[in-house]
Amino acid sequence: MPENDDMTLKVEELILKVEDLAVHFPLGGGLFGGARRTVHAVDGVDLHLRKGECLGLVGESGCGKSTLALSILGLQAPTRGRVLLDGVDIAAPGVDRKARARIVQMVFQDPYSSLNPRQTVRKTLEAPLRLHGVGNDSEVEDRIAEILRHVGLRPEQAARYPHEFSGGQRQRIGIARALILKPKIVVLDEPVSALDVSIRAQIINLLLELKETMELSYIMISHDLGVVEHMSDRVAVMYLGRIVETGDWHTIFTKPRHPYTRALIAAIPDPFGERPGVKISGELPNPLEPPIGCRFHPRCPEVRDICRQPPTPELERLEPEHAVRCLRAAELA
Amino acid sequence: MSGDALLQVENLRLDLIVGQRRFGAVKDVTFAIGRGETFGLVGESGCGKSITALALIGLLRRPLAFGGGRILFKGREIQDLSDGEMRKLRGNAISMIFQEPMTALNPLSPVGRQIAEMFVLHKGATWHEAERQAVEALANVRVPAPDRRVRDYPHQLSGGMRQRVMIAIALACRPDLLLADEPTTALDVTVQAEILELIRDLSAAQGTAVLMISHDLGLIANMCARVGVMYAGRLVEERAAQEVFRTPSHPYTSGLVASLPLLGARASHGRSRLKEIAGVVPAVTAFPEGCRFNPRCQARTEICIAQDPEETALARGGRVRCHHHA
Numbered sequence: 026m027p028e029n030d031d032m033t034l035k036v037e038e039l040i041l042k043v044e045d046l047a048v049h050f051p052l053g054g055g056l057f058g059g060a061r062r063t064v065h066a067v068d069g070v071d072l073h074l075r076k077g078e079c080l081g082l083v084g085e086s087g088c089g090k091s092t093l094a095l096s097i098l099g100l101q102a103p104t105r106g107r108v109l110l111d112g113v114d115i116a117a118p119g120v121d122r123k124a125r126a127r128i129v130q131m132v133f134q135d136p137y138s139s140l141n142p143r144q145t146v147r148k149t150l151e152a153p154l155r156l157h158g159v160g161n162d163s164e165v166e167d168r169i170a171e172i173l174r175h176v177g178l179r180p181e182q183a184a185r186y187p188h189e190f191s192g193g194q195r196q197r198i199g200i201a202r203a204l205i206l207k208p209k210i211v212v213l214d215e216p217v218s219a220l221d222v223s224i225r226a227q228i229i230n231l232l233l234e235l236k237e238t239m240e241l242s243y244i245m246i247s248h249d250l251g252v253v254e255h256m257s258d259r260v261a262v263m264y265l266g267r268i269v270e271t272g273d274w275h276t277i278f279t280k281p282r283h284p285y286t287r288a289l290i291a292a293i294p295d296p297f298g299e300r301p302g303v304k305i306s307g308e309l310p311n312p313l314e315p316p317i318g319c320r321f322h323p324r325c326p327e328v329r330d331i332c333r334q335p336p337t338p339e340l341e342r343l344e345p346e347h348a349v350r351c352l353r354a355a356e357l358a
Numbered sequence: 359m360s361g362d363a364l365l366q367v368e369n370l371r372l373d374l375i376v377g378q379r380r381f382g383a384v385k386d387v388t389f390a391i392g393r394g395e396t397f398g399l400v401g402e403s404g405c406g407k408s409i410t411a412l413a414l415i416g417l418l419r420r421p422l423a424f425g426g427g428r429i430l431f432k433g434r435e436i437q438d439l440s441d442g443e444m445r446k447l448r449g450n451a452i453s454m455i456f457q458e459p460m461t462a463l464n465p466l467s468p469v470g471r472q473i474a475e476m477f478v479l480h481k482g483a484t485w486h487e488a489e490r491q492a493v494e495a496l497a498n499v500r501v502p503a504p505d506r507r508v509r510d511y512p513h514q515l516s517g518g519m520r521q522r523v524m525i526a527i528a529l530a531c532r533p534d535l536l537l538a539d540e541p542t543t544a545l546d547v548t549v550q551a552e553i554l555e556l557i558r559d560l561s562a563a564q565g566t567a568v569l570m571i572s573h574d575l576g577l578i579a580n581m582c583a584r585v586g587v588m589y590a591g592r593l594v595e596e597r598a599a600q601e602v603f604r605t606p607s608h609p610y611t612s613g614l615v616a617s618l619p620l621l622g623a624r625a626s627h628g629r630s631r632l633k634e635i636a637g638v639v640p641a642v643t644a645f646p647e648g649c650r651f652n653p654r655c656q657a658r659t660e661i662c663i664a665q666d667p668e669e670t671a672l673a674r675g676g677r678v679r680c681h682h683h684a
Contacts, residue, residue: 222575254623294574296575308549
């Protein structure tokens with residue numbers, strides 16, 4: 026079921042549409058004719074992102090959220106499905122990589138390893154401008170100064186090298202680099218988890234401000250559900266390559282329906298020890314041999330026999346904005 | 359803490375040695391842990407929480423060195439023990455689990471043998487007997503099929519399973535004190551929840567006291583009875599765990615609590631701009647004079663720059679190191 030065909034969505038509001046996206050990685054096989062196996066890292070994902078929206082992408086390691094992000098950036102070719110950026114299929118032949126780069130950019134998790142230590146900030150910010158045809162030196166200077174001010178740094182700091190900055194400042198440089206081409210969409214991959222706790226609020230506030238002032242749309246990957254709740258307009262929860270629940274932030278955090286979403290929320294240590302909920306046991310199954318039926322059933326506290334039978338449950342819409350991939354969704358209300 | 363504390367740390371000083379200079383990476387840190395108690399140390403990277411734990415089991419190595427103070431374990435001073443004496447204590451009466459189990463386990467040895475080693479070294483068991491006990495120990499940390507898993511090497515196990523093995527090793531000799539340094543930071547949240555529960559259950563069952571170290575204030579408050587908040591090598595506040603959230607006293611603690619996007623906050627109070635703590639965490643070699651938090655503190659006055667604050671006991675329990683505490 027396409028998740029976003031409903032009447033409440035006007036096409037012109039959409040900045041990104043992901044249709045039945047799958048990324049499969051073949052493994053093994055080869056010399057002695059062993060069976061070729063396949064990891065279904067992303068296995069049929071439908072997503073949409075509206076202008077000005079922040080979509081939180083949640084799930085544990087191995088759920089496919091980073092592979093999905095790479096596909097959206099055009100850095101990972103999909104096995105199946107399409108990614109439409111501003112209405113354009115980015116994988117179609119003849120689509121310019123540079124055109125894609127002007128639409129979507131990324132902020133990385135680790136501001137220590139994601140900046141070139143041998144380049145000044147100016148050089149890091151100048152390269153994309155030059156590549157995209159800004160040849161005029163004074164315009165380059167102006168754009169660099171402008172973006173540095175936007176992210177809370179001073180234009181004269183452009184002459185410095187990454188090691189002269191603190192972690193929080195480095196992340197500001199990473200954000201400046203992502204925004205220098207004025208993209209429409211920014212993929213934020215764990216944007217604050219590598220930062221000191223007392224610095225995180227600065228970066229979270231900055232990202233939310235920039236979303237307004239630069240009219241950005243975000244896809245944010247994070248395992249910190251507190252950050253996701255604070256920043257997101259909508260949330261998609263992934264498990265073993267598929268979206269298991271998606272909805273607006275309030276629904277996901279106050280009325281989660283999928284047992285996995287509930288377990289994720291229950292797993293966050295509550296300082297006052299008051300958060301109810303059922304914790305789950307076990308670990309992510311081997312993605313080479315995903316469980317039959319509902320992929321979550323071996324860990325699910327609500328499991329019934331029917332969940333262990335094929336086919337895999339579909340993502341069913343409960344409300345216009347709320348969809349759940351669970352056979353028992355109606356009973357679990 | 360009464361006189362019969364299991365562990366007493368008094369005016370602990372740990373130095374970072376750079377050339378001829380010694381920097382006080384940890385200074386005047388004092389706390390005590392009672393038998394069976396769970397105590398948390400919380401702070402950001404570089405605050406000194408991890409090296410405090412390393413000092414407790416004699417694992418400080420250059421460029422870090424013991425700089426002064428006393429560590430009393432069951433009333434006995436242990437800061438000057440010889441390597442041999444410390445080795446008898448370490449893993450036996452005091453043990454430790456680390457953040458990244460892959461680097462803490464020996465990749466060349468089956469996990470069962472690494473557990474069995476504890477019984478051989480500390481309890482005088484034969485290898486045959488110890489390997490049988492290792493299966494029990496793995497079962498204790500809820501590893502499925504422990505009789506088969508003992509033969510696995512660390513790389514064959516998931517992160518969560520490896521951390522269970524670490525816990526099995528640490529608890530093998532039923533220690534009086536378990537040091538847990540960010541034991542779940544490398545794990546997914548659902549696995550984290552299981553590991554925390556395991557540590558909580560086993561330590562309670564064995565009467566083991568736990569020193570839990572983390573940067574995650576919510577986790578520490580959830581797991582521990584009392585919490586010490588560290589900033590730039592100093593213990594700035596020590597309180598009952600939940601009081602740290604409800605009525606933080608030190609400006610750093612209250613700033614930190616206000617800056618956290620706590621799960622559930624937006625749903626119950628709406629979204630407001632997070633409170634920021636200005637500035638950056640100082641490097642060990644550049645801790646400020648006076649109160650070490652003063653350059654970032656909103657309550658700063660002249661005295662905070664001029665004078666290092668003493669510890670003050672709070673009427674509502676706990677203590678704080680601030681000239682202008684709440």
